[in-house]
Amino acid sequence: MLAPTALLFLPLLAGVLINGLLGAKLPKWFSAALGCGAMGASFLGALIVVPLVSGGAVGDQVLWTWMAAGSFSVDVALKYDALSCVMALIITGVSFLIHIYAAGYMSHEDERGLSRFYTYLNLFVFSMLVLVLGNNYALMFVGWEGVGLCSYLLIGFWYDRERKTGDSTYPSQAAKKAFIVNRIGDFGFLIAIFLMFTTFGTLQFDAIFSNAQIAEGGPALMWGKPVLWWITALLFVGAIGKSAQIPLYVWLPDAMQGPTPVSALIHAATMVTAGVYMVARSNVLYTLAGTGPSLVAPVGIITAAFAATMALTSFDFKGVLAYSTVSQLGYMFVGVGLGAYGAGVAHLMTHAFFKGLLFLTAGSVLHAMRDVGDIRRMGGLSRKMPITFVTFVVAALAIAGFPFLSGFFSKDAILLAAYQQSQWMFWLGAIAAGLTALYMFRLLAIAFLGQSRDQKLFDAAHESPWVMTLPLIVLAVLSATAGAVLGLHEDGLFYRFLADVLNAEHHGTTTMTPMFISVALGLAGMVVGILIYRGKSVDQLNRGNAISALPRAKWYVDEAYDAAIVRPIHEASRWVLWRFVDKWIIDGIVNASAGAVYAVGGVLRNVQTGVVQTYAALILAGAVVLLFVKGLL
Amino acid sequence: MSDFAICLAVSAALFTLGVVGVLVKRNAIVVFMCIELMLNAANLAFVTFSRQHGTVDGQIFVFFVMAIAAAEVAIGLSIIVTVFRNRASINVDDVTMLRR
Amino acid sequence: MSTLLIQIVVALAKALFIILLVLTAVPILVWAERRVSAWMQDRHGPNRVGPAGLLQPIADGIKFLTKEVLIPAHVDRKLYLAAPVILLVPSLMTGAIIPWSKPIPADSALGGLLSAVNWAPDGIPFQVAQINVGVLYFFAMASLAVYGIILAGWASNNKYTLLGGLRASAQVISYELSLGLAILSVLLIVGTLQLNTIVEWQAGGMWMVFAQPVTWVIFTIAALAETNRAPFDLAECEQELVGGYHTEYSGMTFATFFLAEYANMTMSAALNVCLFWGGYTFFGLEQILPWWITFGIFLAKVAAFLFLFLLIRWTFPRFRYDQLMRLGWKMLLPLALGNVVLTALGLAAHEMWGVPLWPALIVGQVALIGGVALVSVMRTKAESAGSAESQARA
Amino acid sequence: METLLYLVFGLVALVGGVLVIVNRNPVYSALSLVLTMFAVSALYILQQAYFVAAVQIVVYAGAIVVLFLFVIMLLNLGDQGNLPAASGTRRFVGALLGVTFAGIVGAVVWEYASTAGPAAAAAGDIDHTKSLARVLFQNYLLPFEVVSIVLLAALVGVLALIRTHGRGLDSSEADNV
Known part of the structure; x- marks a missing residue:
């Protein structure tokens, strides 16, 4: 197992080190080739792992002891099982495609920028692999923070871009926002880790899961809830932050300030799904604690519907996709929350394909439109960029749940689970599915169909080079066929593969009803979207109504946070911490100690005569005192 | 009063004389001489204890002290010469650059 | 208690005898020096007072004694007067460890008298003190001689004397090293510091000089320098420093310097004889001869050495100061070091592999001479090449 | 006595x-x-x-x-x-x-x-020079060698200290003496 491990991690590490340390001196083609090559090697490693894992149980692989203090011991150890190798495969595969795509998309950067970009990208994938392959929560947290760091670095990749007029967000601001909001979630995750250590005395997955029963039967920790409930709840707080759920989703739309491949990779396909992975990984705990149906799934379904409304009203190409991502992540949480872990992971995978593809087409469009992301200035692009258009259509159909495309299987598995357990969740999910189809085809209709709204941009638009379109095509094929080929239908290959890890639960009987409802709503959404928005002028688009005003303003969530949290903290910091604590107490202590040292020094300075004999006399005096004391003792 | 005690007392007194000289004298060369006095006092104590214990190790130490004293004097005197060249003085009170 | 007192008396008597011996030798030496120099320079020398001028030194002595001791102003009176004595005393003290003859047998008249108070089966040593660090004692006393010179130079409050004193101190310190190293190889061979044992080791004609010719040369040169004799008399060279450290001295104080110089020479020669030329031994004859004849043999050898010193003085021109330093530090010292190493190697070969001692030592000496020859040849070549190069460049 | x-x-x-x-x-x-x-x-x-x-x-x-x-x-x-x-x-x-x-x-x-x-x-x-030498060169050989290095260092140090730049030692010091 050591060889695939090395193949998984070492090329990325080498890429990080070489590009990171020498990048500015390397030619651009080399930096790009190095980044992609390292990624490809890692993908190869993941491909090798899959048959090994499916061939038989592969135990944990302990590399070395990371830290040990008393009874606390954490190993750097990897866990190879069905779940982690599926995740590794998705991550490395999609990442590989996006790496290649980025070589075209980022070709306008200089040597420094390009090598920096690939350094971060490789480091991100490395961290992501640590996250999904670690066999304990500590190592998972390392990966968790690593991807958070890379996310921060990549969102702020164009840190020197000025604030655009009239735009509240710009890269460095968005990066900070993402980082800080994630901290809130990480705080919960950390407390959960501490709780697990005090409860189980270890952080290793297997050890915790096999002892989980003990904690479940233990005494209540707080507010009448057992400790396991708190652990799972706090873990989910971490997942909320990382996977952009209500109430911590606000960073994700702003994160679109990063380069589009980054949005595709980190903020659609991989990092944001880490929370889903974590819940799926901890399925034993969630099943025991019962947190899933009571906390995870409701949060997920509300997020799914709520984000869909904002996606429906956004005029930013990537903004629509960002809210769509939030929404789809909500779906995944519904899946894992309701015990349909397989369905959640399946949607994670299909989402990685079609949402990655959507973002890549967005990148392609932005590339053609000189980085203008406002869909009100697009229109009729299908004539200029046929490949992009076709792949976009495939992705849109997949996400809308068009029958027998990949999204159809995964989304319906989730809705089935909801239908079996909770009617209100199912209906909300079904409506959200309809909204999904609606906003995707709204986007399609405005951007690709009809007439051009900005002739100058339209004339300059062109199809992207093959390095960009090739990944589009590959992903389009995957989006279309993944469901059928990988057996995402009930008891298919995919579920059987994951069955060992994910205790699939079956509630009630299988029924086709939810499928028909959601497909009907989806198809309706598609048709309505096309019909309403095709050929609309800019004015018509801008004209809002009472219903659309609130979601268009993003429900004033940012403003509410600003008023409720950010401003009070700012003001308190200003008036209490700065004007009082810092200025009087801390500065007082610092100045007083400095003054004391100065005063003592002023006295002792007289000793420092520079005359050697003074020093000798002092030495002698010391010796005399020592001898005297020694004599007294 | 045994011979042993006499030697030790002489050693202690010599050492004290050396200490006082180092503290009091201004002439750098004389200060060095006083250091030699102190070393001699130590040597005397070494030899005395060596005799008392009936081993020669103390005398060996005397050789080492002498060798180090020779090195120290050579270095010290050349420092004095250098200082004198630069400041035309061998008064230790004039050499106060340690202050800065 | 009384035995101790008598021992002290005997020792004092011996010491007095030796001091008188040296003091008697000085006038003879003065006369000899003047006659020899005259002979070498093809002139008459002193020949008016007494037969062949033999009474001349006595006349000189009377003159010195009666002359006023003139003390210049601005001198440091105490040190000015003490300096000549400080110079003389260590050289006389050196005589304490010289074995002047073979031990006086107990059955002789004098020996019987002495053995009444200090019985020794092997006879009474004609030696004031048989110190077990004998040679080191000589070395210590020799190193003190410099105080007289340096203090005389400083106390006279005269720049010429001061320079003379400085030169002397630097010179003595420099050559002490070579002297010590030369003695060291002798000590290595004999394995003792006691001078009488060293002499006895050479009994039967196995004189050290035959085994250690190079050592002897080093020793002699260094000893000459230590005694400030020509060609190493830079401390008193008339042309540069008027009279050197004793410029300001006159009358009896000056005579004391004279005395000290000749006493130094005598002791140096005596030690040379003891270390390298068998002391009082003479090819085994000392076994059968009475002790006073061996005493005579010793005196004769010393006289021969003194004659050699006189010859050297009037033959060689004086060194320049830098030449003196170069000779001491760059030639004699490395040579002496090499000598010690080779001697030690020879001894090691003798003790470990049973190589006969004398061949081992001789091989070492020959190797040393060969090495010196090689180095000098190479240096000459390098110098000529260098000069040719510089000429070519010019 | x-x-x-x-x-x-x-x-x-x-x-x-x-x-x-x-x-x-x-x-x-x-x-x-x-x-x-x-x-x-x-x-x-x-x-x-x-x-x-x-x-x-x-x-x-x-x-x-x-x-x-x-x-x-x-x-x-x-x-x-x-x-x-x-x-x-x-x-x-x-x-x-x-x-x-x-x-x-x-x-x-x-x-x-x-x-x-x-x-x-x-x-x-105690008084025997040989026994002294034996102890010095057997028990204290390392300190002895160290001391010799110290002396060498002192030698070099002195030369470095009294060196006057641009002037050879021989000419200036020798002339004074």
């Missing part, structure tokens, strides 16, 4: 030590130092440390103090050599510290000496 000699030479050593400090003229101080050296050497001889005694004379009297004198004369200080002693305060402080120190050390010495028994029996071996 022997104790008398110990007392005499000890006294001489102390007188020499006092003179080193009291004399204003450094030359006299140096000579007083020689006196002390001789007295200490005599104490060594009384304790049958003949070799150490001889080395004491050779090294201290023969080399170190000569070096002192050499430097005093080389600098040719004139009046500057006769520096006045330190100020009253410093003299007082120095004397006070010295007396305190002497008191404490004296008490320790006295306590130790009064409890110490007679000299150990092996004293007969």
Whole structure:
């Protein structure tokens, strides 16, 4: 197992080190080739792992002891099982495609920028692999923070871009926002880790899961809830932050300030799904604690519907996709929350394909439109960029749940689970599915169909080079066929593969009803979207109504946070911490100690005569005192 | 009063004389001489204890002290010469650059 | 208690005898020096007072004694007067460890008298003190001689004397090293510091000089320098420093310097004889001869050495100061070091592999001479090449 | 009888030590130092440390103090050599510290000496130069070598210290001498 491990991690590490340390001196083609090559090697490693894992149980692989203090011991150890190798495969595969795509998309950067970009990208994938392959929560947290760091670095990749007029967000601001909001979630995750250590005395997955029963039967920790409930709840707080759920989703739309491949990779396909992975990984705990149906799934379904409304009203190409991502992540949480872990992971995978593809087409469009992301200035692009258009259509159909495309299987598995357990969740999910189809085809209709709204941009638009379109095509094929080929239908290959890890639960009987409802709503959404928005002028688009005003303003969530949290903290910091604590107490202590040292020094300075004999006399005096004391003792 | 005690007392007194000289004298060369006095006092104590214990190790130490004293004097005197060249003085009170 | 007192008396008597011996030798030496120099320079020398001028030194002595001791102003009176004595005393003290003859047998008249108070089966040593660090004692006393010179130079409050004193101190310190190293190889061979044992080791004609010719040369040169004799008399060279450290001295104080110089020479020669030329031994004859004849043999050898010193003085021109330093530090010292190493190697070969001692030592000496020859040849070549190069460049 | 000699030479050593400090003229101080050296050497001889005694004379009297004198004369200080002693305060402080120190050390010495028994029996071996050499070159070989390196370092250090840039040593120093 050591060889695939090395193949998984070492090329990325080498890429990080070489590009990171020498990048500015390397030619651009080399930096790009190095980044992609390292990624490809890692993908190869993941491909090798899959048959090994499916061939038989592969135990944990302990590399070395990371830290040990008393009874606390954490190993750097990897866990190879069905779940982690599926995740590794998705991550490395999609990442590989996006790496290649980025070589075209980022070709306008200089040597420094390009090598920096690939350094971060490789480091991100490395961290992501640590996250999904670690066999304990500590190592998972390392990966968790690593991807958070890379996310921060990549969102702020164009840190020197000025604030655009009239735009509240710009890269460095968005990066900070993402980082800080994630901290809130990480705080919960950390407390959960501490709780697990005090409860189980270890952080290793297997050890915790096999002892989980003990904690479940233990005494209540707080507010009448057992400790396991708190652990799972706090873990989910971490997942909320990382996977952009209500109430911590606000960073994700702003994160679109990063380069589009980054949005595709980190903020659609991989990092944001880490929370889903974590819940799926901890399925034993969630099943025991019962947190899933009571906390995870409701949060997920509300997020799914709520984000869909904002996606429906956004005029930013990537903004629509960002809210769509939030929404789809909500779906995944519904899946894992309701015990349909397989369905959640399946949607994670299909989402990685079609949402990655959507973002890549967005990148392609932005590339053609000189980085203008406002869909009100697009229109009729299908004539200029046929490949992009076709792949976009495939992705849109997949996400809308068009029958027998990949999204159809995964989304319906989730809705089935909801239908079996909770009617209100199912209906909300079904409506959200309809909204999904609606906003995707709204986007399609405005951007690709009809007439051009900005002739100058339209004339300059062109199809992207093959390095960009090739990944589009590959992903389009995957989006279309993944469901059928990988057996995402009930008891298919995919579920059987994951069955060992994910205790699939079956509630009630299988029924086709939810499928028909959601497909009907989806198809309706598609048709309505096309019909309403095709050929609309800019004015018509801008004209809002009472219903659309609130979601268009993003429900004033940012403003509410600003008023409720950010401003009070700012003001308190200003008036209490700065004007009082810092200025009087801390500065007082610092100045007083400095003054004391100065005063003592002023006295002792007289000793420092520079005359050697003074020093000798002092030495002698010391010796005399020592001898005297020694004599007294 | 045994011979042993006499030697030790002489050693202690010599050492004290050396200490006082180092503290009091201004002439750098004389200060060095006083250091030699102190070393001699130590040597005397070494030899005395060596005799008392009936081993020669103390005398060996005397050789080492002498060798180090020779090195120290050579270095010290050349420092004095250098200082004198630069400041035309061998008064230790004039050499106060340690202050800065 | 009384035995101790008598021992002290005997020792004092011996010491007095030796001091008188040296003091008697000085006038003879003065006369000899003047006659020899005259002979070498093809002139008459002193020949008016007494037969062949033999009474001349006595006349000189009377003159010195009666002359006023003139003390210049601005001198440091105490040190000015003490300096000549400080110079003389260590050289006389050196005589304490010289074995002047073979031990006086107990059955002789004098020996019987002495053995009444200090019985020794092997006879009474004609030696004031048989110190077990004998040679080191000589070395210590020799190193003190410099105080007289340096203090005389400083106390006279005269720049010429001061320079003379400085030169002397630097010179003595420099050559002490070579002297010590030369003695060291002798000590290595004999394995003792006691001078009488060293002499006895050479009994039967196995004189050290035959085994250690190079050592002897080093020793002699260094000893000459230590005694400030020509060609190493830079401390008193008339042309540069008027009279050197004793410029300001006159009358009896000056005579004391004279005395000290000749006493130094005598002791140096005596030690040379003891270390390298068998002391009082003479090819085994000392076994059968009475002790006073061996005493005579010793005196004769010393006289021969003194004659050699006189010859050297009037033959060689004086060194320049830098030449003196170069000779001491760059030639004699490395040579002496090499000598010690080779001697030690020879001894090691003798003790470990049973190589006969004398061949081992001789091989070492020959190797040393060969090495010196090689180095000098190479240096000459390098110098000529260098000069040719510089000429070519010019 | 022997104790008398110990007392005499000890006294001489102390007188020499006092003179080193009291004399204003450094030359006299140096000579007083020689006196002390001789007295200490005599104490060594009384304790049958003949070799150490001889080395004491050779090294201290023969080399170190000569070096002192050499430097005093080389600098040719004139009046500057006769520096006045330190100020009253410093003299007082120095004397006070010295007396305190002497008191404490004296008490320790006295306590130790009064409890110490007679000299150990092996004293007969002490005077033997060979046994000294054996101990030095067997038990203390490493320190011996280290000391030789220290001396070498001192040699190099001295050369570095007194080097005057641009001028050779021979020309300047030799001319002065």
